[in-house]
Amino acid sequence: MTKRTGVFVCHCGNNIAATVDVARVAKEMGEVEGVIFSKDYVYMCSDPGQSTMANAIKDNKLDSVVVSCCSPTLHEKTFRDVTEEGGELNPYRCEIANIREQCAWVHKEKPKATEKALKITRAAIKRVQNNQSLTPIGVPVTRRVMVIGGGVAGIQAALDLANAGLQVVLVEKNPTVGGHMIQLSETFPTLDCSQCILSPKMVEVSKNKNIKLLTQAEVQEVSGFVGNFKVKVRQKAIYVDPEKCKICDDCAKVCPTVVPNEYDLNLTPRRAIFIPYAQAIPATYTLDESACLGLNPVVCGKCADVCEADAINYDMRPKTIVEEVGAIVVATGFDLYGKENLGEYGMGKYADVLDGLQFERLCSASGPTGGHVLRPSDHKEPKNVVFIQCAGSRDPESHCAYCSKICCMYTAKHATLYKHHVPDGQAYVFYIDIRSGGKGYEEFVQRSMERDEVMYLRGRVSKVYENNGSMIVKGVDTISGKNVEIEADMVVLALAMQPSKGTADVAKTLKIGRDKDGFLAEAHPKLRPVESVTAGIFLAGAAQAPKDIPETVCQASAAASKVIQLLSKDELMHSPAIAKVRLSHCTGCEMCVQACPYGAISLSGPNAKASVNDVLCEGCGTCQAVCLRAAIDVKNITQMQVHDMINACLGV
Amino acid sequence: MANVQETAKDEPGFEPKIVAFLCKWCSSAGSDLAGVSRLQYPSNAVPITIMCSGSMSPMFVLSAFNKGADGVLVSGCHPGDCHYLKGNFYARRKIYLVQKLLQFIGLENDRFRMSWVSAAEGVKFAGVVDEFVKDVKKLGPQTRLKAKR
Numbered sequence: 001m002t003k004r005t006g007v008f009v010c011h012c013g014n015n016i017a018a019t020v021d022v023a024r025v026a027k028e029m030g031e032v033e034g035v036i037f038s039k040d041y042v043y044m045c046s047d048p049g050q051s052t053m054a055n056a057i058k059d060n061k062l063d064s065v066v067v068s069c070c071s072p073t074l075h076e077k078t079f080r081d082v083t084e085e086g087g088e089l090n091p092y093r094c095e096i097a098n099i100r101e102q103c104a105w106v107h108k109e110k111p112k113a114t115e116k117a118l119k120i121t122r123a124a125i126k127r128v129q130n131n132q133s134l135t136p137i138g139v140p141v142t143r144r145v146m147v148i149g150g151g152v153a154g155i156q157a158a159l160d161l162a163n164a165g166l167q168v169v170l171v172e173k174n175p176t177v178g179g180h181m182i183q184l185s186e187t188f189p190t191l192d193c194s195q196c197i198l199s200p201k202m203v204e205v206s207k208n209k210n211i212k213l214l215t216q217a218e219v220q221e222v223s224g225f226v227g228n229f230k231v232k233v234r235q236k237a238i239y240v241d242p243e244k245c246k247i248c249d250d251c252a253k254v255c256p257t258v259v260p261n262e263y264d265l266n267l268t269p270r271r272a273i274f275i276p277y278a279q280a281i282p283a284t285y286t287l288d289e290s291a292c293l294g295l296n297p298v299v300c301g302k303c304a305d306v307c308e309a310d311a312i313n314y315d316m317r318p319k320t321i322v323e324e325v326g327a328i329v330v331a332t333g334f335d336l337y338g339k340e341n342l343g344e345y346g347m348g349k350y351a352d353v354l355d356g357l358q359f360e361r362l363c364s365a366s367g368p369t370g371g372h373v374l375r376p377s378d379h380k381e382p383k384n385v386v387f388i389q390c391a392g393s394r395d396p397e398s399h400c401a402y403c404s405k406i407c408c409m410y411t412a413k414h415a416t417l418y419k420h421h422v423p424d425g426q427a428y429v430f431y432i433d434i435r436s437g438g439k440g441y442e443e444f445v446q447r448s449m450e451r452d453e454v455m456y457l458r459g460r461v462s463k464v465y466e467n468n469g470s471m472i473v474k475g476v477d478t479i480s481g482k483n484v485e486i487e488a489d490m491v492v493l494a495l496a497m498q499p500s501k502g503t504a505d506v507a508k509t510l511k512i513g514r515d516k517d518g519f520l521a522e523a524h525p526k527l528r529p530v531e532s533v534t535a536g537i538f539l540a541g542a543a544q545a546p547k548d549i550p551e552t553v554c555q556a557s558a559a560a561s562k563v564i565q566l567l568s569k570d571e572l573m574h575s576p577a578i579a580k581v582r583l584s585h586c587t588g589c590e591m592c593v594q595a596c597p598y599g600a601i602s603l604s605g606p607n608a609k610a611s612v613n614d615v616l617c618e619g620c621g622t623c624q625a626v627c628l629r630a631a632i633d634v635k636n637i638t639q640m641q642v643h644d645m646i647n648a649c650l651g652v
Numbered sequence: 653m654a655n656v657q658e659t660a661k662d663e664p665g666f667e668p669k670i671v672a673f674l675c676k677w678c679s680s681a682g683s684d685l686a687g688v689s690r691l692q693y694p695s696n697a698v699p700i701t702i703m704c705s706g707s708m709s710p711m712f713v714l715s716a717f718n719k720g721a722d723g724v725l726v727s728g729c730h731p732g733d734c735h736y737l738k739g740n741f742y743a744r745r746k747i748y749l750v751q752k753l754l755q756f757i758g759l760e761n762d763r764f765r766m767s768w769v770s771a772a773e774g775v776k777f778a779g780v781v782d783e784f785v786k787d788v789k790k791l792g793p794q795t796r797l798k799a800k801r
Contacts, residue, residue: 071684072701101687102680102699106778112695119698511737533735595706597737620736621707625746637703643715649671649698650719 006037006062010044010069054086072096090133097124126644134576141227142326151179153331153541160560162210176280185363188413189444226536237316242284244311251303268368334542337392337496351377382489392496405546407494419452497546578617585631592623668722668788670697677735679727685774706739717797723788
């Protein structure tokens with residue numbers, strides 16, 4: 001226990017002093033055992049306040065300090081810095097008593113608030129008197145990064161990191177990078193061709209020497225901690241050697257199995273051996289194991305027979321790759337809300353009810369119709385097209401409560417593109433309201449209404465059904481207050497965005513949180529938007545929340561810069577307030593080993609007693625609460641310290 | 653179980669002594685938010701910030717009652733939202749057992765409470781304290797576990 005404690009009580013102008021008798025707090029604390037200095041001051045955090053504190057520590061040779069002021073989240077660092085730099089005392093000898101947020105601001109009666117402030121401060125004194133001097137633990141870092149997800153977010157983050165000189169491992173579960181952006185026809189509000197702007201970046205990914213690309217691969221296991229993660233990745237066998245494949249298409253020509261092509265949202269067929277699209281990166285054919293007749297030359301083997309480059313090998317096996325990285329960027333993107341949830345709109349039932357991505361493919365020059373908007377059912381040009389916004393979004397009762405953010409804009413784009421393809425056609429849009437915040441966005445929507453004469457109807461659609469080959473859309477126009485019935489040739493749903501299918505598993509593997517809608521949770525909604533709650537794991541793109549391409553690129557670059565900042569140092573500092581075992585009391589019962597959420601405790605030594613890994617331990621104290629013999633404690637908040645604080649709180 | 657202990661109830665001017673164990677990452681931050689929002693609640697509950705509700709030893713609860721607390725509150729992150737992944741699941745299980753133990757000893761249920769308050773729930777925090785103080789006030793001073801001095 002320390003014997004020379006100093007107490008500093010802050011008035012915070014009138015913020016504290018109005019409800020707490022600060023002079024009385026300072027006076028009574030001066031009488032507490034071990035306290036040799038006690039003072040109140042108008043603003044402790046001001047420059048003069050800080051020097052008063054620094055001088056008092058030195059002049060009185062204080063060995064522990066309590067500052068009674070605002071919440072530790074605000075000024076704990078300030079006062080610990082003063083303690084260390086000005087007072088030349090170990091910063092962990094300083095504790096904060098929160099008498100503002102937890103006392104002065106929430107009570108009105110001065111005597112009661114003062115009583116409570118006395119208890120809070122006394123508790124902090126009791127705690128600090130048993131604090132130890134601690135030194136942050138330095139941990140060397142691995143200067144490599146893993147990016148999970150090869151959509152535009154992952155591509156941008158990987159390129160930024162690689163160009164900063166860091167080694168990057170880019171993991172993508174599909175046969176090619178590009179994500180959903182490569183499926184788009186044009187992008188709003190400039191209408192530039194999506195493929196034309198993304199494919200150069202994809203090529204850059206494949207050419208950059210600092211990027212190791214693992215496609216058809218998924219993260220299986222992660223261990224370690226910030227600066228030193230060990231990630232186990234499982235890569236599927238693709239049965240084609242990318243080095244040898246000449247992309248000649250001979251194999252696909254002879255392949256007898258035909259399955260829907262996912263890249264074209266099942267609007268076109270592909271073979272079991274295929275390349276998703278001509279610009280795919282890595283540029284190689286790949287064999288879809290689930291569609292192939294059996295990887296058995298006796299059964300089929302046609303592709304291997306015709307391959308002149310000898311690139312096909314049925315004996316390839318899945319690989320498990322272990323990568324050591326210092327940081328991880330998660331950019332697992334989005335999927336559209338399941339069409340099975342929207343039966344009332346006939347999605348999945350009628351061939352001419354499409355989702356937004358399918359419509360993109362119809363508009364795309366590389367799409368199933370060669371860039372002509374044609375109905376999938378009979379390949380006729382649709383003359384009336386109804387676009388339904390908020391299909392699954394903003395519907396807390398039956399679907400997703402949140403706004404998917406990009407649908408207002410892409411529906412305006414779809415309607416505009418449709419008019420460019422079918423100038424004599426009519427586009428209708430059902431909307432709840434138009435959300436077009438963004439540079440040039442509002443003008444774009446206005447243009448679609450005025451120049452392209454898209455008819456916007458404010459209201460929801462109740463039902464879509466088929467009648468004599470066309471779709472009848474029944475809805476309401478709340479502005480005229482009338483029910484509307486439109487005979488449409490095609491219906492396009494702006495389906496809600498959801499976190500991509502594997503996001504839940506990735507989050508679980510990486511031990512990062514998700515929000516109530518399943519999107520990855522950021523560490524702070526305002527101030528730490530690209531960090532996850534787990535140190536060293538960063539977020540980018542639509543896996544964190546619905547967002548458009550510019551925002552996704554921003555976030556990806558932001559995540560990359562955070563990683564660069566993190567890995568620019570040779571060593572990372574880890575909090576030293578971690579668990580410590582009292583070996584004389586430990587019986588090696590393993591209760592703490594099982595309870596530790598980080599796997600930081602193991603049995604070691606000749607008597608098999610608990611031992612804490614200083615780097616893995618986060619200091620949560622779960623171990624101390626399960627130890628039957630009180631043999632393990634978190635430094636500077638030990639059980640004895642808590643008992644002392646309880647006494648102080650109860651005035652014992 | 654509420655009537656096991658017959659004490660002087662509703663003593664005029666009785667101000668219960670309450671210890672509130674708050675998780676640093678959620679409830680303590682939630683209480684900060686209550687402060688920033690200038691919400692008002694009774695001053696009876698004195699906060700002790702702990703690293704995680706999972707570090708809450710049953711001994712802390714018993715010790716507080718032994719030292720004369722009239723009520724003990726433990727507040728942690730919502731289940732599934734633990735800053736340390738799963739500490740509050742441990743807390744939930746342990747608190748349940750402590751509740752059973754206290755019932756067995758003959759302490760009123762309302763003297764010990766666990767709540768889930770996130771960093772964004774300042775209003776909820778103020779409400780939890782307000783309600784708890786009211787409930788404990790009704791019970792009068794706690795003598796069952798208080799050490800005789």
